[in-house]
Amino acid sequence: MEHHLTTTRRAGLWPALLHALRPHWAVALLLGPLALYLLVFYLLPLAGVLQQSLFSPDFTLEHYANLWRHPVYLKVLLNTLEISFWATTAAVLLGYPLAYGMTFFGPAWRTLLMAAVTLPFWISVLVRTYSWMIILGRFGVVNSLLQWTGLTQAPLELMYNRCGVYLSLTYVLLPYAVLPMHSVMLGIDRNLLRAADSLGSSPLQRLCRVFLPLSLPGVAAAFLLTFIVGAGTFVTPTLTGGPRETVIAMSINSQLEIVNDWAFAGVLSVVLLLTVMLLFALCLRFMGLESLFGSKPGGHSGPRASRRGLRATLMTRLMHWGAERWLDSCETIHLQWTRRTTQLFEALACRLPQGLRRVPWGLWGLRTICALGAAYLILPLGVILPIAFSNDTILRFPPQTVGLGLFKSFFSSGPWMRATMNSLRVAAPVMLLATVLGTLAAMGIARLKGAARQTAYGLFISPLVLPAIINAVAMYFFMAKLKLIGTITGLVLAHTVLAVPFVIIVMTTTLHGLDHGLEQASHSLGAGRLRTFAHVTLPLIRPGLLTAAIFAFIASFDELIVALFISGARSTTLPKQMWDGIRDQMDPVIAAVAAGLIILAVALMAVTGFVRRRGNGAARPEVADSRRH
Amino acid sequence: MKRALLVVALCLFAATGIAQAETITVCSYGGTYNKALDEAIAQPFTKETGIEVVFVSFPNYAKMKAQVQSGNIEWDVVEPSINGYVLGAHDGLFEPLDLTGIPVEDFVKGGIQPFGVSTVYYSHNVAYRTDVWPAGQGPKTWADVWDTEKFPGPRAVKYTAYSNLEAALLADGVPPSQIYPIDVDRAFKKLDELKPQIKVYWKNGAQAQQVMRAHEADTGSFAAGRMLDIAKDGVPVAVEWNGSIVDLDYLVILKGCPRKEAAMKFIKYSTDPKRQAALAMASYYGPSNLKAYDYIPDELARQMPSHPDNMKNAVVIDGEWYREHGKEVTARWEAWKMQ
Numbered sequence: 001m002e003h004h005l006t007t008t009r010r011a012g013l014w015p016a017l018l019h020a021l022r023p024h025w026a027v028a029l030l031l032g033p034l035a036l037y038l039l040v041f042y043l044l045p046l047a048g049v050l051q052q053s054l055f056s057p058d059f060t061l062e063h064y065a066n067l068w069r070h071p072v073y074l075k076v077l078l079n080t081l082e083i084s085f086w087a088t089t090a091a092v093l094l095g096y097p098l099a100y101g102m103t104f105f106g107p108a109w110r111t112l113l114m115a116a117v118t119l120p121f122w123i124s125v126l127v128r129t130y131s132w133m134i135i136l137g138r139f140g141v142v143n144s145l146l147q148w149t150g151l152t153q154a155p156l157e158l159m160y161n162r163c164g165v166y167l168s169l170t171y172v173l174l175p176y177a178v179l180p181m182h183s184v185m186l187g188i189d190r191n192l193l194r195a196a197d198s199l200g201s202s203p204l205q206r207l208c209r210v211f212l213p214l215s216l217p218g219v220a221a222a223f224l225l226t227f228i229v230g231a232g233t234f235v236t237p238t239l240t241g242g243p244r245e246t247v248i249a250m251s252i253n254s255q256l257e258i259v260n261d262w263a264f265a266g267v268l269s270v271v272l273l274l275t276v277m278l279l280f281a282l283c284l285r286f287m288g289l290e291s292l293f294g295s296k297p298g299g300h301s302g303p304r305a306s307r308r309g310l311r312a313t314l315m316t317r318l319m320h321w322g323a324e325r326w327l328d329s330c331e332t333i334h335l336q337w338t339r340r341t342t343q344l345f346e347a348l349a350c351r352l353p354q355g356l357r358r359v360p361w362g363l364w365g366l367r368t369i370c371a372l373g374a375a376y377l378i379l380p381l382g383v384i385l386p387i388a389f390s391n392d393t394i395l396r397f398p399p400q401t402v403g404l405g406l407f408k409s410f411f412s413s414g415p416w417m418r419a420t421m422n423s424l425r426v427a428a429p430v431m432l433l434a435t436v437l438g439t440l441a442a443m444g445i446a447r448l449k450g451a452a453r454q455t456a457y458g459l460f461i462s463p464l465v466l467p468a469i470i471n472a473v474a475m476y477f478f479m480a481k482l483k484l485i486g487t488i489t490g491l492v493l494a495h496t497v498l499a500v501p502f503v504i505i506v507m508t509t510t511l512h513g514l515d516h517g518l519e520q521a522s523h524s525l526g527a528g529r530l531r532t533f534a535h536v537t538l539p540l541i542r543p544g545l546l547t548a549a550i551f552a553f554i555a556s557f558d559e560l561i562v563a564l565f566i567s568g569a570r571s572t573t574l575p576k577q578m579w580d581g582i583r584d585q586m587d588p589v590i591a592a593v594a595a596g597l598i599i600l601a602v603a604l605m606a607v608t609g610f611v612r613r614r615g616n617g618a619a620r621p622e623v624a625d626s627r628r629h
Numbered sequence: 630m631k632r633a634l635l636v637v638a639l640c641l642f643a644a645t646g647i648a649q650a651e652t653i654t655v656c657s658y659g660g661t662y663n664k665a666l667d668e669a670i671a672q673p674f675t676k677e678t679g680i681e682v683v684f685v686s687f688p689n690y691a692k693m694k695a696q697v698q699s700g701n702i703e704w705d706v707v708e709p710s711i712n713g714y715v716l717g718a719h720d721g722l723f724e725p726l727d728l729t730g731i732p733v734e735d736f737v738k739g740g741i742q743p744f745g746v747s748t749v750y751y752s753h754n755v756a757y758r759t760d761v762w763p764a765g766q767g768p769k770t771w772a773d774v775w776d777t778e779k780f781p782g783p784r785a786v787k788y789t790a791y792s793n794l795e796a797a798l799l800a801d802g803v804p805p806s807q808i809y810p811i812d813v814d815r816a817f818k819k820l821d822e823l824k825p826q827i828k829v830y831w832k833n834g835a836q837a838q839q840v841m842r843a844h845e846a847d848t849g850s851f852a853a854g855r856m857l858d859i860a861k862d863g864v865p866v867a868v869e870w871n872g873s874i875v876d877l878d879y880l881v882i883l884k885g886c887p888r889k890e891a892a893m894k895f896i897k898y899s900t901d902p903k904r905q906a907a908l909a910m911a912s913y914y915g916p917s918n919l920k921a922y923d924y925i926p927d928e929l930a931r932q933m934p935s936h937p938d939n940m941k942n943a944v945v946i947d948g949e950w951y952r953e954h955g956k957e958v959t960a961r962w963e964a965w966k967m968q
Contacts, residue, residue: 072964079967138783138828138845160828160845243830243966251963258789258959260691394842394862476695483701568703569654569685584659584686584835 026529030444031456034437034500042463042497045478046273049470052477053266063263067271073251077271080247083162083237084230087169088177092223094170094373095177099218101370102178103185109370115605116374117175119381122601124560124575125172127594129236130582131380132168133159134397136240141383141397164240172236174377177226184218203362225465228279232272232467234561248272249469256473269470280465381598387588388595395586406592416589419577423557425488426573430495430556435549437496438503439541445504446511457504464501468561471498476565486568494566495556502551510544543611550604558597652681653891656704657878659686660835661858665911674898680891687833688713697722697884705892707881708748712791712955714879715948718744724882727893731900732920737877737935740917745879746896748905749914752873752934752943753792756856757848758841759865768848769869771800775819777826782847784823785840788830790962791951792874793820795944796850799872809947813958817965830966841866850874854913857932868932870939876946877917909933 053063067073102113120128135141136158143155158164192214196206234249241247248268255265383397391405410416438460445456463471475494476485484490518540522532538545560575567576574593581587655671657663663684671682688709694717696702709717717723723744733741740747755774757767761782768774774784774796786793794811797819803812829845831837834855840846841856842864853868860866880896882889898904905916906924915935916922922930930936934943951958 070960070964072960072967075967137843139843157828242828246963246967254963256691257689260694261956262691395839396842480695480699480701483699485695485699485701486703569656569683570703572685580659580686582835583833584663585661586835586839 027444027447030440030447034441034460035456037437038459038463038497038500041478041493045474046470048477048481049266049269049273049474051266052263053270056263063267066264067267073268076246076248076251077275079245080231080249080272081275083165083169083245083247084227084233087166087173088223088227088230090166090170091173091177091226092181092219094369094376095174095181095222096215096219097366097369098174098373099178099181099185101366102182105367105370109367113370113374116377117178118605119598119601120172120175120377122554122558122597123381123384123594124558124578124590124597125235126239126560126575126579126582127384127590128172128380129168129239130395130590131383132164132171132240134383135379136164136167159240160242162241162245165237165245168240169230169233169236171376171380172233173226173230174373176229177222180222180225181215181218184221185215188214203360207362224279224282228276228465228467231275231279232469234467234469249467252469252473256476262477265473269473272467273470276465276467280462384591384594385598387591390588392588395582395588395591399588406589407596410589410592410596413589415572416577416593419572419574422488422567422571423574426491426495426571427553427556429492430499431549431553433492433496434499434503434552434555435545438500438548438552439507439545441500442504442507442511445508446514457508460504461501463497472562472565475562479566485566486571488571490566491556491563491571491573494562495559498559498562499552499555502555503548506544506548506551507541510541510548514540546611550607554604651679651888651891652683653705653888653895654683654685654703655706655708655895656685656688657708658688658834659684660833661855662834662912662914665908669907669911670895670899670904673904674895677898678891678894680894682895690716693717693722693883694720700885702883702886704883705886705888706895707883708878709745709881710751710876710878711946711948712876712951714742714745714881715952716955717881718742719952722884724884724886724889726882726896731897732918735902735918735920737917737919740877742879745881746900747917748878748880748899749909749912749917750875750877750933750935751914752853752875752939753787753796753850754853754856754873755848755869755871756841756851756853756866757869758844759867761847764867767867767869770871771796772802774848774850775800775823777823780848782826783828783845784826785829785831785837785846785849785851786827787837787850788832788966790958791946791955792850792876793962794958795874795946796872797823799874799944805872805942805944808944809950811950811954811958813954813961817961820965824968853932853934857913871942873934873939873943874946875934875940875943915939 054060056063098113098117102110102117105113133140137143138155138157138159140158142158143152146152146156158167188211192210193206196210201209231247232249233247234253237245237247238250248271252265252268252272255261255268387395387397387399388406389402389404390399391401391403392399441456441460445453445460448456471494475490479485479490479494482490484493514537518536519532522536527535558575559573560579563573563576564579567573572580578590578593581590655666657666663686667682667684671684675681685704688704688707690709690713693704693707693709693713696704725743726746728741728743728746731741731746736747737750755768755771757780759767761767762780768776768780773780786796794813794816795808797816798808798811799805801815801819803815827849829840829849831840831851834852837851838855838859841851842859851868853870853873856866856868860868880899882892882896886892899908900918902916902918902920903924905918905921908914909916909921910925910929913932915933916925917935919935922936925933931938933939
């Protein structure tokens with residue numbers, strides 16, 4: 001009000017203000033819709049969880065006190081961190097050679113590894129975990145093999161304990177570890193490697209002294225990202241772990257399902273959220289956010305870029321100092337270690353007969369590891385696919401029959417068809433909404449620089465790293481207030497939040513590679529902003545738009561956890577129906593659905609690949625590929 | 630541009646719903662039980678009244694409460710078990726039912742309540758794989774399940790305190806009639822003995838079936854109906870009736886339900902002894918309307934929890950005790966499991 005008065009009194013001020021703001025208008029208009037959307041359907045629900053944990057109905061810290069009163073929850077938190085830490089460590093160790101293979105091997109290997117790493121994303125995590133249960137069971141695949149060969153007498157306990165959780169969780173986390181490392185490796189300047197060669201280093205020295213240090217930011221980022229995903233995991237430890245493998249997401253779920261203590265579910269959610277936010281902040285210190293998600297190649301320049309953007313608060317400085325000391329000491333240890341192992345290997349190599357010495361052991365070793373890694377990633381599919389093409393009425397392995405009966409029962413079953421239609425009815429509007437909001441926002445981000453860019457990008461991407469269970473709890477409270485539980489509208493609104501990050505990632509990359517000269521040329525030839533957008537920008541970014549739309553579609557089509565909480569009888573989605581199918585009756589139709597989704601995935605991958613190849617080189621999402629020398 | 634418009638039009642088309650006849654949603658326990666409900670009650674009901682019935686699972690208490698509090702009722706008929714019923718009736722979540730015309734005297738004791746009409750008895754029983762111990766020579770009582778020297782091998786039990794505390798006390802020699810009020814310390818002390826042998830805590834009937842089918846455990850505590858169901862498929866499993874722990878399911882209507890009349894019609898329809906018999910035979914759970922036994926072959930009737938012979942040494946779950954102590958017992962149980 002006051003503001004208004006002053007502007008009317010001093011007529012000259014308002015135009016002046018507008019003039020000063022003018023360059024920001026476009027940005028505000030572009031970022032505004034998405035920012036507003038996320039404020040209402042993402043930040044507000046999250047605030048609701050915080051409120052739930054603090055008010056009942058008046059302000060109280062009583063629920064937080066419960067956290068200390070029952071030491072078991074502290075144990076659950078430690079459990080969560082411990083399980084996630086070791087599974088992440090294993091995933092990063094195995095993922096590193098896989099990422100290396102994906103970057104440097106021949107096209108056939110690259111395609112194979114890329115497919116092995118990305119295909120699991122297309123199958124419900126539930127189905128993948130279930131196939132691990134088939135593999136690890138007391139009379140499962142592994143135990144049957146071991147006993148058949150006579151290696152063991154009694155069945156080994158591979159499941160319902162740490163062993164089962166580590167094997168299945170590492171498998172689930174592996175793709176999350178590989179992709180950031182791959183994207184950083186793509187950005188490593190190969191001339192540096194050639195320089196090492198020409199200076200006479202052995203392949204091992206080259207790897208340890210040049211390549212490894214250059215790829216370390218990728219390793220750090222992969223570790224943190226994977227750790228965050230691992231800490232929020234819910235389905236996998238529920239199914240393959242025992243009671244000692246209770247993780248925090250399971251506790252949240254049981255507070256809601258068994259104990260009916262919503263406030264305490266809120267408390268646990270807040271604890272998990274804080275843990276994840278802390279880790280996410282650490283992530284940013286190590287690496288530019290955009291290179292983390294592969295949308296801005298050249299990851300090794302990331303930390304410096306983000307360092308410049310840091311606000312020099314005491315806390316961040318301290319953290320930074322710590323991280324650098326840590327990296328330094330790592331480097332010292334690693335240098336000493338490298339020197340010793342190199343010497344050891346060289347000594348060993350000298351003893352080998354002349355003929356064997358020429359065999360590229362390193363390469364073969366690496367290929368073996370990559371092949372094993374790919375096999376590990378594909379193994380569960382090997383269990384699911386035979387079941388899919390059978391007529392069995394019970395989910396079991398090996399299946400007793402062969403046929404297309406399960407596909408037939410999928411297409412003739414009312415609930416399955418209804419669920420498929422519901423998924424399409426949710427995913428289509430989500431695709432539209434997320435692509436429009438996300439593309440506008442990405443165009444806004446393209447005009448930002450420094451800290452503002454990082455903040456906007458970080459906010460828009462954050463639903464991707466937020467543990468699904470927190471989002472689900474938040475949406476549940478929120479949608480219940482709006483009376484949208486069990487409605488298609490509720491699912492569309494919630495899924496759009498989860499689909500937006502994918503659009504942002506794809507579109508910022510696309511716009512990053514855009515030749516702005518063409519837009520300027522259009523401007524100078526007299527075309528207005530809108531005209532330039534319609535006739536110049538839009539055709540240029542079309543391939544990226546299509547990719548973004550497909551990702552948004554899949555993000556919704558494949559979403560389980562939120563749907564589990566807010567979908568209802570009339571809005572059951574396909575993943576929810578699969579969850580029920582396994583939980584309620586071990587329905588083998590889920591195998592057929594999984595097989596169908598894999599086929600769909602391969603088809604869509606082929607389409608996006610085709611579009612990319614046809615599209616303008618500058619607009620390729622995988623700019624990094626075109627930068628290869 | 631035209632293509633873009635087409636895409637928009639298609640999306641909007643996909644987003645609009647399809648008009649339907651009057652439909653009620655029934656929330657029950659899923660899987661084979663929902664199927665049995667559908668075939669025995671819902672399908673003839675639809676034929677008679679024209680009201681469509683959609684099934685969902687699982688009658689989670691928090692979700693019932695959320696629906697009533699938000700006024701966004703999605704489940705028209707819900708089938709909680711006795712604990713959920715007592716808690717919900719206490720919290721005022723249910724509509725009072727129109728009980729006129731329901732023959733209360735035909736039902737088991739407590740089978741007809743102001744807010745709920747019972748459907749089936751189900752029970753937690755001792756069960757074992759008959760390829761480990763021949764039928765009749767396996768664990769017969771809870772004490773046998775606890776006797777890991779005589780009957781070595783991995784156990785599976787339900788993942789809740791409920792039913793396990795009762796089993797532990799029975800194993801410790803407490804007579805069925807003196808289980809309540811539960812001596813919680815004594816029950817946990819007895820549970821400590823079995824703990825090293827408990828390999829799986831199953832979450833629901835389907836998982837219990839899977840555990841026995843895949844032979845993840847040799848014996849333990851299982852829902853009888855689910856075991857008899859897989860025995861029919863050839864899984865070598867036997868069920869013992871001594872000391873069965875029995876629970877009753879009720880059909881209720883959530884407060885503020887907009888399709889109350891149709892829901893009430895469904896509930897009344899379910900009380901018919903013939904329908905109850907069909908449900909019991911399809912699900913292996915015991916009918917709560919004892920008149921239903923007139924329509925069930927004797928051989929089958931002997932495998933049902935509400936059969937008089939099977940009820941002799943049974944413990945019926947005390948919903949009131951759980952309403953008072955459920956929260957603390959659950960917290961203790963969760964901590965105990967993780968030790």
